Amino acid sequence: MATRTRRSQRRTEALSRERIVEAAVELLDAAGEGGLTFRALTERLATGPGAIYWHVANKSELLDAVTDAVVAAALAIEPAESAEPAESAEPADSPREKIRAVALGLFDAIDEHPWLAAQLTAQLSRSPWGSVTPRIFESIGRQVRALGGTESSQFTAASALVHYILGAAGQNAANGRGLGPDVDRGEFLDAASRAWQELDPDDYPFTRAVAEQMREHDDREQFLAGVDLVLTGITALHLSGGQAGTSPVS
Amino acid sequence: MATRTRRSQRRTEALSRERIVEAAVELLDAAGEGGLTFRALTERLATGPGAIYWHVANKSELLDAVTDAVVAAALAIEPAESAEPAESAEPADSPREKIRAVALGLFDAIDEHPWLAAQLTAQLSRSPWGSVTPRIFESIGRQVRALGGTESSQFTAASALVHYILGAAGQNAANGRGLGPDVDRGEFLDAASRAWQELDPDDYPFTRAVAEQMREHDDREQFLAGVDLVLTGITALHLSGGQAGTSPVS
DNA sequence: ACCTGAACACCGTTCAAGT
DNA sequence: ACCTGAACACCGTTCAAGT
Numbered sequence: 001m002a003t004r005t006r007r008s009q010r011r012t013e014a015l016s017r018e019r020i021v022e023a024a025v026e027l028l029d030a031a032g033e034g035g036l037t038f039r040a041l042t043e044r045l046a047t048g049p050g051a052i053y054w055h056v057a058n059k060s061e062l063l064d065a066v067t068d069a070v071v072a073a074a075l076a077i078e079p080a081e082s083a084e085p086a087e088s089a090e091p092a093d094s095p096r097e098k099i100r101a102v103a104l105g106l107f108d109a110i111d112e113h114p115w116l117a118a119q120l121t122a123q124l125s126r127s128p129w130g131s132v133t134p135r136i137f138e139s140i141g142r143q144v145r146a147l148g149g150t151e152s153s154q155f156t157a158a159s160a161l162v163h164y165i166l167g168a169a170g171q172n173a174a175n176g177r178g179l180g181p182d183v184d185r186g187e188f189l190d191a192a193s194r195a196w197q198e199l200d201p202d203d204y205p206f207t208r209a210v211a212e213q214m215r216e217h218d219d220r221e222q223f224l225a226g227v228d229l230v231l232t233g234i235t236a237l238h239l240s241g242g243q244a245g246t247s248p249v250s
Numbered sequence: 251m252a253t254r255t256r257r258s259q260r261r262t263e264a265l266s267r268e269r270i271v272e273a274a275v276e277l278l279d280a281a282g283e284g285g286l287t288f289r290a291l292t293e294r295l296a297t298g299p300g301a302i303y304w305h306v307a308n309k310s311e312l313l314d315a316v317t318d319a320v321v322a323a324a325l326a327i328e329p330a331e332s333a334e335p336a337e338s339a340e341p342a343d344s345p346r347e348k349i350r351a352v353a354l355g356l357f358d359a360i361d362e363h364p365w366l367a368a369q370l371t372a373q374l375s376r377s378p379w380g381s382v383t384p385r386i387f388e389s390i391g392r393q394v395r396a397l398g399g400t401e402s403s404q405f406t407a408a409s410a411l412v413h414y415i416l417g418a419a420g421q422n423a424a425n426g427r428g429l430g431p432d433v434d435r436g437e438f439l440d441a442a443s444r445a446w447q448e449l450d451p452d453d454y455p456f457t458r459a460v461a462e463q464m465r466e467h468d469d470r471e472q473f474l475a476g477v478d479l480v481l482t483g484i485t486a487l488h489l490s491g492g493q494a495g496t497s498p499v500s
Numbered sequence: 501a502c503c504t505g506a507a508c509a510c511c512g513t514t515c516a517a518g519t
Numbered sequence: 520a521c522c523t524g525a526a527c528a529c530c531g532t533t534c535a536a537g538t
Contacts, residue, residue, distance in 0.1 A: 051504075230480055300515080
């Protein structure tokens with residue numbers, strides 16, 4: 001059983017849901033959402049469409065399974081090194097640091113699989129009782145609870161964090177490979193920055209002003225800064241004892 | 251010119267980019283992303299596909315135009331009433347309140363046009379030099395600037411806000427009509443809440459604990475609470491004079 | 501139980517042809 | 520300049536038929 005029977009698998013091995021999901025991920029990574037078709041899948045797996053439909057109900061279910069697998073893998077990794085240790089003054093196992101770690105894990109997963117972002121949003125909504133939503137929500141929420149506050153504020157805080165993470169990571173993933181593997185990342189940002197600088201000064205004072213930073217900024221760093229912003233908001237709200245909406249500061 | 255010539259327009263009026271965009275919005279609103287096809291479009295406009303392609307390069311460009319139009323309309327409205335006046339202690343024209351107003355405007359637009367969320371993310375990434383990104387970014391960023399802080403922190407703050415807004419609103423839009431106009435909103439949340447309560451207590455303590463709130467919560471209210479969370483984080487960071495990453499509190 | 505592969509309905513897009 | 524509509528390549532999905 002533990003022998004070396006598995007090596008040049010490819011066409012010998014029997015078809016299975018797992019193999020299909022695996023192949024689907026490869027296709028998505030290679031060519032984006034449009035790259036996953038049943039024809040491409042049958043070719044890669046050397047079968048007919050009927051064989052795939054035996055293991056998987058339809059494309060939608062396949063995408064769910066694929067999303068599930070990738071997210072599970074991302075959250076399973078406890079990245080001890082992913083947060084630069086020198087950057088924070090806190091112990092690595094504080095709730096704050098753990099939240100940062102989870103956020104970075106999802107960020108990196110989406111960065112590695114840009115198609116994941118849209119899929120995540122789609123599935124989060126299609127079925128909140130699916131396995132992906134609770135998994136993400138729990139991994140964040142558990143740490144939020146350790147931060148204290150009322151149960152109501154914890155729900156709000158966890159939701160806000162998840163929404164920010166998904167929004168930012170999704171945005172970013174798309175920024176990275178902007179629908180084509182042939183576009184250079186630097187050139188892409190350069191062009192965007194230049195376009196922003198050419199906007200009308202009267203209509204777009206702010207956007208023009210930050211155009212320069214937009215070219216120089218580090219995505220990952222800014223993503224983390226955003227997480228910290230939300231975390232700071234959570235703890236600040238706790239300290240003031242206020243619920244949201246009452247504008248404790250300013 | 252200002253006469254009443256326009257009334258039963260439908261098939262008399264000449265085809266134009268505007269009319270195509272208008273019809274596209276109607277189709278998207280009625281049947282979601284899948285509802286917009288060139289066949290449905292030709293039928294509604296009583297033409298052939300060639301006519302549409304004369305005014306619009308392809309489907310992708312049409313979606314961009316549609317997104318642009320809806321967002322522009324949403325941001326153009328200055329909603330004096332949408333933020334319940336009694337809820338906040340601040341003057342309605344403070345930067346904080348203006349940010350809340352813009353956020354609510356986008357939230358409502360996405361709520362009204364659920365397909366908008368995915369489209370927004372797609373376009374934000376496809377072309378940051380497009381007109382949608384700067385429009386949203388500017389309307390938030392201008393108020394962020396009024397909040398003070400360094401230019402670098404303003405860029406971070408504006409990005410964080412936009413990401414949260416898009417993430418939360420997108421999630422929420424999908425929650426609303428979960429891919430079918432026949433599902434009842436209350437039943438949907440009930441089912442989700444029940445599913446969460448049946449999760450394994452050891453693996454999902456937090457998610458189980460907040461399952462109840464998840465059924466009772468008001469989407470709009472929680473969305474606003476999240477905006478406030480981020481806003482609080484921004485001002486707290488300013489007060490402490492710190493840049494993100496240094497964990498000023500806790 | 502698992503797989504084959506032809507077939508169906510539908511999609512975005514093109515293009516010669518009309519006015 | 521603007522529109523028509525047949526045609527093309529491609530898609531997800533089905534299903535009778537095989538083993």
